Amino acid sequence: MRSHLLNDTTAERYRRSVTEGIERVAAKLATTDRPFTGVTVDALAPRIERIDLDRPLHDTSAVLDELEEVYLRDAIYFHHPRYLAHLNCPVVIPAVLGEAVLSAVNSSLDTWDQSAGGTLIERRLIDWTNERIGLGPAADGVFTSGGSQSNLQALLLAREEAKPGNEPGDNAAKLRVFASEVSHFSVKKSAKLLGLGADSVVPIPVDQDKRMQTLALAHELERCERDGLVPMAVVATAGTTDFGSIDPLPEIAQLCAQFGAWMHVDAAYGCGLLTSLKNRDRLEGIERADSVTVDYHKSFFQPVSSSAVLVRDAATLRHATYHAEYLNPRRMVQERIPNQVDKSLQTTRRFDALKLWMTLRVMGADGIGELFDEVCDLAQEGWKLLVADPRFDVVVEPSLSTLVLRFIPAAVTDPAEIDRANLYARKALFASGDAVVAGTKVGGRHYLKFTLLNPETTADDIAAVLDLIAGHAEQYLGESLDRAS
Numbered sequence: 001m002r003s004h005l006l007n008d009t010t011a012e013r014y015r016r017s018v019t020e021g022i023e024r025v026a027a028k029l030a031t032t033d034r035p036f037t038g039v040t041v042d043a044l045a046p047r048i049e050r051i052d053l054d055r056p057l058h059d060t061s062a063v064l065d066e067l068e069e070v071y072l073r074d075a076i077y078f079h080h081p082r083y084l085a086h087l088n089c090p091v092v093i094p095a096v097l098g099e100a101v102l103s104a105v106n107s108s109l110d111t112w113d114q115s116a117g118g119t120l121i122e123r124r125l126i127d128w129t130n131e132r133i134g135l136g137p138a139a140d141g142v143f144t145s146g147g148s149q150s151n152l153q154a155l156l157l158a159r160e161e162a163k164p165g166n167e168p169g170d171n172a173a174k175l176r177v178f179a180s181e182v183s184h185f186s187v188k189k190s191a192k193l194l195g196l197g198a199d200s201v202v203p204i205p206v207d208q209d210k211r212m213q214t215l216a217l218a219h220e221l222e223r224c225e226r227d228g229l230v231p232m233a234v235v236a237t238a239g240t241t242d243f244g245s246i247d248p249l250p251e252i253a254q255l256c257a258q259f260g261a262w263m264h265v266d267a268a269y270g271c272g273l274l275t276s277l278k279n280r281d282r283l284e285g286i287e288r289a290d291s292v293t294v295d296y297h298k299s300f301f302q303p304v305s306s307s308a309v310l311v312r313d314a315a316t317l318r319h320a321t322y323h324a325e326y327l328n329p330r331r332m333v334q335e336r337i338p339n340q341v342d343k344s345l346q347t348t349r350r351f352d353a354l355k356l357w358m359t360l361r362v363m364g365a366d367g368i369g370e371l372f373d374e375v376c377d378l379a380q381e382g383w384k385l386l387v388a389d390p391r392f393d394v395v396v397e398p399s400l401s402t403l404v405l406r407f408i409p410a411a412v413t414d415p416a417e418i419d420r421a422n423l424y425a426r427k428a429l430f431a432s433g434d435a436v437v438a439g440t441k442v443g444g445r446h447y448l449k450f451t452l453l454n455p456e457t458t459a460d461d462i463a464a465v466l467d468l469i470a471g472h473a474e475q476y477l478g479e480s481l482d483r484a485s
C-alpha cells in the first residue's frame, strides 16, 4: 500500500495517475456537447449506491472507468457555453495548474511552519487585493472558503467592534445589521450564528434597479438610534446574486460614517470589476469599506474554493485570534512569525491563494478583467435581445452579467399559470440538458435567471436558449389547455 503514498519513490506512479486523470477530463471537456445529460437522481443514485466501498479495484484505470459512470458522464459542466445558471465560472488553466500543485504539496496555511512560502504568497495576494480596493496602509485580510464565510467573519469583527465596552445592559439583542432586501442570505445566517436576534437584520428596500435605497437606509439608521439600539453594520452588496446590482457605495459609506456603523461590502460577485480597465469605476466607494468580501471563484475564473475577507484595519482581525500552545503560541507574535491562523476562522486551510498567484503570473490582472468585461458586454447584448422580444419580460438592465426574465405569453393572463409555465420550462430545460438556467422570485412571481460568466457564450446562445424556454413553456401551456378542456 505504501506505493500509493506520494513521495520520492513514487514520482512515476504520481505522474502516470495524474496524467491519466487529466487525459480523461481533457477528453471529456473536448466532447461535451451539452452542459448536462439531464440524468435524474433516481437514475444516478443506484449507480453510486452499488459501489462497494470495501472492495477497492486496486487499479487507477478501472477506477477512472467507474468514475465516468458515477460522475464524469453526468456532471454539470460550467465550461459549456449554455450553462447559464448560477455564479459558477469556467476556470482558467493557470489556476487549475495551481490546484494540482497545491494539493500535491498540500501546504496548510494555518501556520508558517506548515507552509513557509505559501503564507507569504497568500499575504502578497491579500495586499494586492487591498491595493486594488484601495483600503489603505493598515489593511489586511485572509483567504476563506467562500463568500458565506467571508461575510460571517466580517460580521463577527463588526459585532466585536460595535460592543461599546462592558456597559451594563449591553447585549447582542441591541445590535442591528442593515442590508438590502436582495442581499445574500448568508448575512441572515451569519447573524444567527453570531447570536444576534431574529430581528437583527433590517431589510432595506431597493429601487427599480435593485439597488439599496439610501433614503430608506438613513430612515432606518435614525430609527435605530432613536430606539436606543446599536447600528452594528451596514452590508452593501456590490453585485447582488440575483441581479448583479451594485448598491450606492459612496452614499452608504457616508451614512456609515455618520451613524458609526461598520461598512461591509459584499463584493462576492462584483469583485471581478477590480481587474476591469473599462468598468472599475462601478465599484467607486468600495475603498471606504471597513471590510470587503471577494469571491475569486466567481468573477476571477478560479476553481472552487477561492475567496477572501479584507479589512481596512488589520487590528480588527484580533477578534478571530486564539492562541494554542501546540500551534500558534502567543510568543510567536513577538517573534514575528506569520501564522495566518491568527486571522482565520479555519485552522487547517488550503493554499487556495496559489491558484490566483498562478493566474496573475501567467495571464495578469488585465487578462481576468478582459474576460469579465466580455461577460458584462454579453449581458448588455442579452438585455437588448430581451427588451426587443415580446415573449419575455426582463427585470433590470444588467450592471454586471445577470439577466432575470420571465416568459409572458400574450394569450395567458393568469400570473399563477405563467409562473407554472416558467417553472416547467426551467425543469424541462434541465431535464433535456440542452442548457441550464436558474430561477428566482421577483415581486412574488417566478422568474428565470441567466448568470453569464462564460466569455465563450454568445448572443446566439442566449437567443437559442430563449427559444428553448419559450418552446417548453408553450408546450406546458398547450398541455394545460388540453387538461382544462
Ligand SMILES: *Cc1c(COP(=O)(O)O)cnc(C)c1O
Pocket (backbone or CB within 6 Å): 087, 145, 146, 147, 148, 149, 151, 184, 186, 237, 239, 240, 241, 266, 267, 268, 269, 295, 307
Ligand atoms: C455567492 C455569494 C455569496 C456566497 O458566497 P459562497 O462563495 O457561495 O459562500 C455571498 N454574497 C453574494 C453577493 C454572493 O453572490
